[in-house]
Amino acid sequence: MTTDELPAAAWWVALAGLPAMGPARLGALWEAGAAEEAWDLVRSGRAHTLRPLAEVVGPGAATQAEAWARASGAVDVGALWRRHRDRGITVAVRGDGRMPTRLDEDLEPPVVLFGDGALGATAGPTVAIVGTRRCTPAGAELAHEIGRQCARAGGRVVSGLAQGIDAAAHAGALAGGPGCAPPVAVVGSGLDVVYPARSGPLWRRVAAAGVVLSEYPLGTPPGRWRFPARNRLVAALADVVVVVESPRRGGSMYTVDEALRRQRTVLAVPGSIRSAASAGTNWLLSQGAEVCSGADDVLVAAGLVAAPEEAAGVLDPRPRPRGDGARILRAIGWEPATLDAVAARTGLALGPLAVALDQLEVDGWVDRRGGRIERRVSL
Known part of the structure; x- marks a missing residue:
């Protein structure tokens, strides 16, 4: 050629x-x-x-x-073009009819967009689930649950394939089973440069089930300045943006700023005032963001209806805690706690407390990590 x-x-x-x-x-x-x-x-x-x-x-x-x-x-x-063609990368240019409509009509539309997967995966209701790489186990589990329920309800889960909340959300979207909406990822490097490298398996699964998008040609390394641009596309693709955990500053907050510029709905998950991972989400709530207390809030904001199995609670097989177990879960809340702290909050003696905690752990309600007890959102 x-x-x-x-x-x-x-x-x-x-x-x-x-x-x-x-x-x-x-x-x-x-x-x-x-x-x-x-x-x-x-x-x-x-x-x-x-x-x-x-x-x-x-x-x-x-x-x-x-x-x-x-x-x-x-x-x-010519060689660069053939490389993309031979690798199966879809290349869309502004105004050529191949660019996803949400991006072609955006405030800052890309000139060129690269896709690994099906660009059509972006068409339909979309929910961006974002947050910190340094998330808590409870935050990761909640992102996974929201991602799964959104995908099962027909919502495309959009995120950046970063470690932490992003990865948990996409893993959840992929865990929903057959018939789920395809996941959508936007990355800040060439589509052959997986960053971080340990995200490779998840990256490939997202591309196979949906699409991974980038504004950069093959071989482009990640760079700090590329990620704010990536985050604007996450916001542009989303109907609703959910911030699960975030510090006061960082990529999630940039995504929120871009979402607000585009008049998108923003939800934030409240957290402990002592948790650095919730400093940003708590601040967003103080500024008027909508409260996200679970997947149901996200589905309502996105105009989605929970899959019948989700609505019936069938997909959570854990036996419901009662008596001491229920008291202990309320006492733990969503912040890691020591055994002594839980004992003080519940008034239980150490013997009955240990027995109840053992059962909660067996049933999948709590984990013990380094002397602390953490509540689990789901199995």
Whole structure:
């Protein structure tokens, strides 16, 4: 395939892969007109003469244009395009009819989008479930439960495939069984650069069942500056954003800001005032976010109806705690507690308390970790 035979998308792929070429800068190059014209402008070192690009880059625009000219000289556009085609990556360009409608009509639409899986997986009700990588076991279990119930009710679970809350939400969406809505992930690297590496199995399962999306061509490494851009797409794809656990600052809060810019509904899970993992969600609630006390709240906000088995509680086979067991669960709450603290809160002697805790652990209601007792959301 000669350069004359390449589709316009091939040139946008090449431009997106240049060093320090973020979505805003690529969007400014879009103003140059046709894809080949934008590429020629970059190759000649004159990209900074494009006013929208100069405004986005700032005082270093001329220096950056020179760097792009040097880097573009080493790019074989045809080979890069064939690499994506041979890998089975779908490439969508703004306005070409392949871009998901939510993104094509967004406040900051991508110029080019790469998909591993089916782009059609984004069509339908969507719920973004986000939160901290340093989540508590209770937070991860709640994200898993919300993800599962949303997927079973027909909601596409959207997240960023990060460790912690994101991974738990997607694992939950995949655990719902046949007939569930497909999961949608947005990542901040090329679709062949799994980050973090231990997320590889989950990444592949999401791509097989739904789609993994990126604004960056194959081979692009992750970079800190790429993740805020990734988070804006998570918000853009969502009807509802649920923050399960988050510190006061971080990627989840950036996603919330982007969701509010797009007038999306934001829910937050309340947590202990002593838990750093809940500092952000508690603050969101103080600012007017809707309360999420479980999957039912999310389903209502997204206009979804629980699957019959979920509504009947059939999928939670744990025997309901009674007597001392119920008192102990209320005393533990959602913050890890020591045995002494639970004894003080319940007034139970250590003997009966130990017996009841053993039963709660066998039944799947609590875990013991490093001398502390933690409540489990689900099996």
